[in-house]
Amino acid sequence: MSQIKIVEFVRNIYQTNDFIPLHKPTFDGNEQKYVLETIKSTFVSSVGKFVDEFESKIEAYTGTEKAVATVNGTAALHAALYMAGVKPGDFVMTQALTFVATCNALHHMGAVPIFVDVSSVSLGLCPKAMDEFLTENAELTETGCVHKKTQRPIRAAVPMHTFGHPVELDELMTVCLKWHITLVEDAAESLGSFYKGKHTGTFGDFGAISFNGNKIITTGGGGMVLCKTRDTGKQTKHITTTAKVPHPYEFYHDEAGFNYRMPNLNAALGCAQIEVLEQYLAQKRVLADNYKLFFESSDFQFVQEPEYAKSNYWLNAVICPTPDARDELLKLTNEAGVMTRPIWQLMHRLPMFKDAPRGDLAQSEYIEAHLVNLPSTPVLRAS
């Protein structure tokens, strides 16, 4: 297939000759109403009804015991890792194929990532690769899993549901149980994605969602920690709101907390956005189906949801036949005003993570060299 056909196809879908972004937010629901209401109330900051309301709505939608709203997804991940008991010097297993925020959050906990490969089924943390790395490099002691060479704990595993496609959670949970490793899900990209009928981010002890401007719904900036129990939910709320002990007027804080609470102004936007989530999901599925059909008889392979999952199809992606075909597609589309992007450079290539231990990353490297993300804004009109 010639790459120019892809430009024509995308232009036809969006019915425009203007610049087509990768993913832009849409505000044609109650966004203005709720935000204006917040401004008029003067409760724009850390107190107000929309934060509680947004948390309740996310709890109802995802089925999590307790959701805690934060200033962004990275902060949600940071708080989740803190709550999971990650300590300075610990190792945390994750994928090299991820957005840098996954690794930044654990780095800020003083932990060091261990990179293992992703699965070709999900593009997320591969259970087999994780188990193989541990079998070779780790041992179980009375205090838990330790890295043999350094005798430092391997405390947690952070799989990331790449582009909204759920990882193989049953198998990953089995590996985590076997090695006494705590599961924390980076579900930043997967609001609206379900693994065997259950929402992503609710399998681990903690999960983190992002509401950044490019995600499926946005609060401007924002995030949410999904907590497995009411008790850890309460503690997460406490630690993300300066660890202040409730009192009518006294200031007493019982530990060094974070100021990670989502402002009411952002939560107002979130309350309006979640009202249209189902509609976005349906539109995104139609868009993905169109891409799938278009690429079916070509040598480009459209990335589809794993058979065990229902994906939100947050970012559509295609695997090009060769690295050259990838480069050509990126150049041609971007020059034609159709925004496409390569996947992130693998984490172990970045200066701050270059010395982190890692397993074989063949699949990650293949995807890095072949994958291109395509415009994914939901469209009402599907061609």
Ligand SMILES: *Cc1c(COP(=O)(O)O)cnc(C)c1O
């Ligand atoms: C977007 C994203 C985050 C964090 O998001 P922010 O809200 O921008 O801090 C974390 N991990 C992944 C994989 C993401 O895509």
